[in-house]
Amino acid sequence: MNELKKRLHDSYADIADGLLAFSHRLHESPETGFEEFKASAWLAEELRAVPGARVVHGLGELPTAVRADAGSGPLVVTICAEYDALPGVGHACGHNIIAAGALGAFTLLAGVADELDVTVRLLGTPAEESGGGKILMLEQGDFDGTHAAMMVHPGNADRTNMLPLACAGFDVRYRGRSAHASAQPHQGVNALDAMTVALTAIGLARQQLEPGQQIHGCVAGAGTAPNVIPESAAGQWMVRADDLESLSRVEAVLRRCFEAGAVATGAELEFTPSDPPYAEMRGDARMEELFRDNAAELGRALVPEDTRGGSTDMANVSHHFPTIHPMLDLGDAPPIHHPAFAEAAAGPGGDRAVRDAALGMACTVVDLATDPAERQRLLAG
Structure with a gap:
């Protein structure tokens, strides 16, 4: 020394x-x-x-x-x-x-x-x-x-x-329309169903992710009562990858999965970056x-x-x-x-x-x- x-x-x-x-x-x-x-x-x-x-x-x-x-x-x-x-x-x-x-x-x-x-x-x-x-x-x-x-x-x-790993985070929210779950369910747009479709799509998409790519997140809230069609569902999600180029590709996968929920249910999707990459x-x-x-x-x-x-x-x-x-x-x-x-x-x-x-x-x-x-x-x- x-x-x-x-x-x-x-x-x-x-x-x-x-x-x-x-x-x-x-x-x-x-x-x-x-x-x-x-x-x-x-x-x-x-x-x-x-x-x-x-x-x-x-x-x-x-x-x-x-x-x-x-x-x-x-x-x-x-x-x-x-x-x-x-x-x-x-x-x-x-x-x-x-x-x-x-x-x-x-x-x-x-x-x-x-x-x-x-x-x-x-x-x-x-x-x-x-x-x-x-x-x-x-x-x-x-x-x-x-x-x-x-x-x-x-x-x-x-x-x-x-x-x-390179990383990016997103705040996700579906906005639907509430209705009585028994009397008028057909008048509702179910935001929880939209989230369920997205979660299923993410689970299936993981098999096709590139090496080093990851998707993880949590559902922060969905609905208020079992007899009310949920008009809102929200969560936080992250994608990771070996580098920024790969990150942009897995981000596109995540976005498509959430868009699928919106298309399937008619709910409105808000998909907002929560952090800079x-x-x-x-x-x-x-x-x-x-x-x-x-x-x-x-x-x-x-x-x-x-x-x-x-x-x-x-x-x-x-x-x-x-x-x-x-x-x-x-x-x-x-x-x-x-x-x-x-x-x-x-x-x-x-x-x-x-x-x-x-x-x-x-x-x-x-x-x-x-x-x-x-x-x-x-x-x-």
């Missing part, structure tokens, strides 16, 4: 208690996408305490987005912090760890940014679980000037990368290697992911800048999005992941800034 990295390791002890307190504070007050008012305010407060940090809370159309910059070097490295939670199960995806690890990396690097001749940027990115906060931030220019981007996600294994990940191999080597110094043996699954708006960032999204194991935690994973996210495994995320990213930035070939590659775009 070179001298500068050793200084960062030594400096972590000075900020550890504050980072873990911040992680636990987020964990105790989960907020869902675009509603992270407390989380983003707490993050901005922590960032303002970092010497030399230039902090903005609220970016463009996103009041719960945060930006902080430190240093003034030409090489700009952006560290992403997520802090939205899941409805009903809180931080069962460990975003409290992501935010605290990003804060730790930024804090460590802010003290050496001028020495490294870099600008280190932290972007607090709302609504990763649904809503595509990073996609919106890309569109409104918050990532402009970035040469490399990174974040670290907790999980069930130590991985150099994640292999997320999430892309597939394009990880930067050299940056992944550097993070792997730095994680080894922390006692972790990261290996490449070999299974596709899940989705993240960080993948859209990877289509614009060299990007990494490694995963850190929490130990004996159950799969992510499980209530017990939320508990583990504030336990010893979660606390260790905060440390290893912060130091792993900080030391990787040191490598990128001090290796002439890597520095030139990133600056050249």
